[in-house]
Amino acid sequence: MLDRQALQKQMIVEALKCGFTDCEVFYLGGESFEVLLMEGEVSNYENSSEAGIAFRGTYCGRTGYAFSERLEEDCIPFLIDSARENAMLMSEDEHEDLFAGEAYLEFSGYYPELERVCVEKRIQLAKRMEEAALNGAESIASLDYCVLGIGKREVSIVNSLGLDISYTKNFASSYVSAIARAKDETKKGSAFWKGTDWAEFNPEETGRRAAKRGAELLGASSVNSGTYQVVLDGKAMTSLLSSFSGIFFGENVQKGFSLLKDRVGEQIASSCVTLRDDALLEGGYASVPFDSEGVAGKNKALIEKGYLKTLLYNRKSAKKDGVASTGNGFKAGLTAPVKTACTNFYIQKGEKTLEQLFLQMENGLFITDFMGLHAGTNGVSGDFSLSAEGFLVEKGNIIRPVEQITVAGNFYTLLKDILAVGEDLYFSAGGKGSPSVLIKGIVVAGN
Amino acid sequence: MLNKNVVENTLSAALGSGADFAEIYMEQTKRNSISVVNGKVESVQSGLDYGAGIRLFFQNKAIYGFTNDTSEKNLIRIAREAAAAARGDRVYPLQGWQRMDLACRNPIQIMPDTVEKNRKAEKLYLAAEAAKNYSPLIHQTRTGCLDIVKDVFIANTDGLWAEEQRVRSRFTVEAIASSATEKQSGHLGPGGSVGFELYDMIDVEEKAREAARIAVTMLGAKPCPAGRMPVVIDNGFGGVIFHEACGHSLEATAVARNASVFAGKMGQQIASSVVTAIDDGTIPNGWGSAAMDDEGTPTQRNVLIENGILRSYLVDKLNGRRMGAKPTGSSRRESYRYAPTSRMTNTFIDNGKSTTAEIIANTEYGLYAKQMGGGSVDPATGAFNFAVLEGYLIRDGKIAEPVRGATLIGKGMEVLMKIDMVGNNLARAQGMCGSISGSIPTDVGQPMIRVKEMTVGGRG
Numbered sequence: 001m002l003d004r005q006a007l008q009k010q011m012i013v014e015a016l017k018c019g020f021t022d023c024e025v026f027y028l029g030g031e032s033f034e035v036l037l038m039e040g041e042v043s044n045y046e047n048s049s050e051a052g053i054a055f056r057g058t059y060c061g062r063t064g065y066a067f068s069e070r071l072e073e074d075c076i077p078f079l080i081d082s083a084r085e086n087a088m089l090m091s092e093d094e095h096e097d098l099f100a101g102e103a104y105l106e107f108s109g110y111y112p113e114l115e116r117v118c119v120e121k122r123i124q125l126a127k128r129m130e131e132a133a134l135n136g137a138e139s140i141a142s143l144d145y146c147v148l149g150i151g152k153r154e155v156s157i158v159n160s161l162g163l164d165i166s167y168t169k170n171f172a173s174s175y176v177s178a179i180a181r182a183k184d185e186t187k188k189g190s191a192f193w194k195g196t197d198w199a200e201f202n203p204e205e206t207g208r209r210a211a212k213r214g215a216e217l218l219g220a221s222s223v224n225s226g227t228y229q230v231v232l233d234g235k236a237m238t239s240l241l242s243s244f245s246g247i248f249f250g251e252n253v254q255k256g257f258s259l260l261k262d263r264v265g266e267q268i269a270s271s272c273v274t275l276r277d278d279a280l281l282e283g284g285y286a287s288v289p290f291d292s293e294g295v296a297g298k299n300k301a302l303i304e305k306g307y308l309k310t311l312l313y314n315r316k317s318a319k320k321d322g323v324a325s326t327g328n329g330f331k332a333g334l335t336a337p338v339k340t341a342c343t344n345f346y347i348q349k350g351e352k353t354l355e356q357l358f359l360q361m362e363n364g365l366f367i368t369d370f371m372g373l374h375a376g377t378n379g380v381s382g383d384f385s386l387s388a389e390g391f392l393v394e395k396g397n398i399i400r401p402v403e404q405i406t407v408a409g410n411f412y413t414l415l416k417d418i419l420a421v422g423e424d425l426y427f428s429a430g431g432k433g434s435p436s437v438l439i440k441g442i443v444v445a446g447n
Numbered sequence: 448m449l450n451k452n453v454v455e456n457t458l459s460a461a462l463g464s465g466a467d468f469a470e471i472y473m474e475q476t477k478r479n480s481i482s483v484v485n486g487k488v489e490s491v492q493s494g495l496d497y498g499a500g501i502r503l504f505f506q507n508k509a510i511y512g513f514t515n516d517t518s519e520k521n522l523i524r525i526a527r528e529a530a531a532a533a534r535g536d537r538v539y540p541l542q543g544w545q546r547m548d549l550a551c552r553n554p555i556q557i558m559p560d561t562v563e564k565n566r567k568a569e570k571l572y573l574a575a576e577a578a579k580n581y582s583p584l585i586h587q588t589r590t591g592c593l594d595i596v597k598d599v600f601i602a603n604t605d606g607l608w609a610e611e612q613r614v615r616s617r618f619t620v621e622a623i624a625s626s627a628t629e630k631q632s633g634h635l636g637p638g639g640s641v642g643f644e645l646y647d648m649i650d651v652e653e654k655a656r657e658a659a660r661i662a663v664t665m666l667g668a669k670p671c672p673a674g675r676m677p678v679v680i681d682n683g684f685g686g687v688i689f690h691e692a693c694g695h696s697l698e699a700t701a702v703a704r705n706a707s708v709f710a711g712k713m714g715q716q717i718a719s720s721v722v723t724a725i726d727d728g729t730i731p732n733g734w735g736s737a738a739m740d741d742e743g744t745p746t747q748r749n750v751l752i753e754n755g756i757l758r759s760y761l762v763d764k765l766n767g768r769r770m771g772a773k774p775t776g777s778s779r780r781e782s783y784r785y786a787p788t789s790r791m792t793n794t795f796i797d798n799g800k801s802t803t804a805e806i807i808a809n810t811e812y813g814l815y816a817k818q819m820g821g822g823s824v825d826p827a828t829g830a831f832n833f834a835v836l837e838g839y840l841i842r843d844g845k846i847a848e849p850v851r852g853a854t855l856i857g858k859g860m861e862v863l864m865k866i867d868m869v870g871n872n873l874a875r876a877q878g879m880c881g882s883i884s885g886s887i888p889t890d891v892g893q894p895m896i897r898v899k900e901m902t903v904g905g906r907g
């Protein structure tokens with residue numbers, strides 16, 4: 001296997017010789033460690049390394065792509081031939097300009113200390129989390145998953161315009177999911193931790209949190225069908241927000257896959273909503289110094305107090321709209337072309353505690369989880385119809401758990417129907433987030 | 448793909464600390480894909496996935512490592528590091544090799560990597576045009592094609608030495624109909640373990656018109672009423688109900704951990720007696736077919752449920768050890784990045800005795816789910832959900848007006864017991880199934896079925 005930089009540089013030289021007028025070699029490397037526990041024992045253990053390069057370049061005025069996970073010299077002719085053939089299918093007006101680079105802020109995403117904690121110690125931490133989850137509530141029968149891992153990722157972009165940049169970041173994470181049983185009822189509660197310092201990881205707290213949620217959900221039943229006010233907790237709202245994040249992408253708006261065409265400057269959400277995409281958020285799970293095109297990361301308000309301020313752009317979609325890239329041109333992996341993606345994408349927290357949201361709602365539902373988001377959402381129309389679980393709230397107090405209901409609505413409408421925003425900002429492992437929010441009225445199917 | 452010395456030295460290193468089983472899996476996958484949006488090429492991608500995974504068993508414990516540096520030195524390093532993570536009580540010897548003779552399940556007529564991309568793109572333009580011309584309401588189209596040629600090599604310390612080339616092709620079309628305020632989409636994605644001959648087997652224009660028809664129909668549909676009602680689910684992709692509601696819970700991955708509602712139910716009735724369900728990895732040229740699974744066990748036809756009685760789980764080697772059950776040729780993985788585990792291949796409910804006309808005529812009021820979208824399930828609780836892509840209300844035993852935005856939710860066990868009619872028009876459809884060993888091609892399928900009562904979610 002060839003050294004990364006040597007391969008990137010050699011590839012560029014060869015491509016220019018073969019008729020490419022400019023080109024870029026994107027490198028993605030990673031290492032991961034993961035341990036899965038079952039009944040106090042390590043049941044699965046994984047340790048791996050991977051790397052690959054993705055090539056893109058201009059041939060006859062058109063952009064061609066190809067990638068390889070085989071990092072040997074013999075992959076160079078394959079990459080060049082494929083990229084040339086692929087370029088010839090593209091039209092010239094879809095050409096992607098390469099970027100020579102700009103000034104970047106210092107980025108500290110790599111914590112070598114994280115990897116220095118020995119394997120035995122990591123397994124110990126996982127065992128403590130497992131025990132805490134098993135003992136966290138009387139009804140906990142077993143664990144569904146108990147996993148702990150470390151991931152490291154290295155990105156480097158070298159192109160024929162002189163760009164040569166890279167960064168490395170790593171994270172530790174753990175996830176536990178506990179199964180609570182009572183009679184013939186089974187419920188699951190889960191919790192995760194993600195961070196860059198083992199000292200901040202409290203395995204007992206994480207384990208107990210999973211157990212508590214599982215136990216709380218026991219004794220659930222459905223509710224009568226009807227329209228309810230709901231509080232969506234941070235996790236539920238985040239999953240909904242993630243599913244519809246694409247409506248804010250300039251390229252989707254341009255292609256008609258979003259209803260936000262010509263809406264910048266207009267009010268599209270309730271005035272208590274501010275939505276940000278912040279690539280530079282300190283400690284953010286999705287923080288990066290630059291995107292896959294080498295554009296420096298930025299902190300943007302997409303919605304400010306209800307008003308749509310900007311869309312998210314990569315270089316190509318920005319050019320079409322005559323604006324600057326927002327630094328959101330990302331490759332979803334080696335095999336993917338540069339598209340638009342979010343960084344730390346979240347609704348800014350408000351001031352209300354969860355209790356205050358319940359009191360304001362008075363009677364309604366507290367939704368803690370949505371299921372089936374990949375199928376039950378229509379990214380174009382904004383419609384969703386999702387299986388959900390949570391709790392029934394009466395006079396501002398949780399009365400009992402709720403299951404076997406579906407919640408249906410439209411995301412565009414929901415943004416306008418947010419009555420209040422909580423202070424409990426939650427982030428998913430992917431860097432998307434939201435506090436709990438109170439929603440005006442939503443259709444629930446149950447009994 | 449690897450020479451014998453490299454394999455023997457790597458596996459010996461793996462056995463060094465007392466693993467009782469070691470396996471090396473290697474793959475090289477050539478991929479090509481083209482995506483066309485509104486009749487114009489949006490992206491063309493070609494590439495090579497390449498890497499190896501090494502797996503060790505210490506009784507019921509598994510250790511896995513993967514890399515794409517397949518030099519002997521690095522493979523031995525990965526094997527040693529993996530071996531260091533556990534300790535066995537004795538060192539097992541390496542067995543002699545037995546080359547596996549595999550039946551050719553999926554003969555390929557036209558290797559997709561020999562076909563010029565222009566010819567593939569032409570099919571996509573044709574489809575885009577056909578979808579657009581279906582109705583002035585169709586304002587956007589997305590069409591795509593994907594083909595892979597995957598060379599797999601597996602050797603293990605039981606002496607297995609096996610190689611297989613897997614070829615798959617798939618065509619996708621999505622049509623979006625829009626009015627001033629609404630957008631609705633219809634999509635189809637036929638494919639198989641076939642080469643470029645896929646395009647002789649299907650008519651891309653007809654598929655495109657079908658996608659457009661769904662989008663246009665749904666654009667004019669009212670929101671689906673919510674509540675509990677009988678649900679008739681049509682054939683083909685309707686089989687996703689069984690895949691989600693039951694299939695995942697029959698995977699040893701969930702059963703061995705006692706995290707499945709069907710654990711301990713072998714030989715018991717888990718479905719209504721009109722239900723027989725099969726997982727068959729041997730169907731010639733099936734999307735989920737292969738000669739062997741991803742740990743080298745030949746694929747087979749597994750009857751999962753026979754007239755309502757649970758007959759078999761889907762079992763891989765590791766969970767087979769944990770459960771004391773024989774592997775069923777069901778161990779699959781997306782790539783070398785994943786340790787394999789029990790998964791579905793081509794799974795379907797078998798034909799029953801009712802005709803589709805009888806089923807509709809016998810339903811006074813309910814939902815007719817003609818085309819299903821995707822869904823998901825939690826095997827621990829059995830709770831599932833899935834989306835109805837194209838739905839209609841049934842009134843007085845007749846299919847009435849279209850309804851949109853319907854979701855079906857329920858629990859696997861309950862729904863299986865509530866299937867009261869099974870039709871005779873079995874068809875399969877293609878999907879990608881995501882789970883702990885990655886995203887893999889699987890067929891779902893069924894004839895038309897009726898579920899006596901289900902919770903339907905909707906805004907109407």
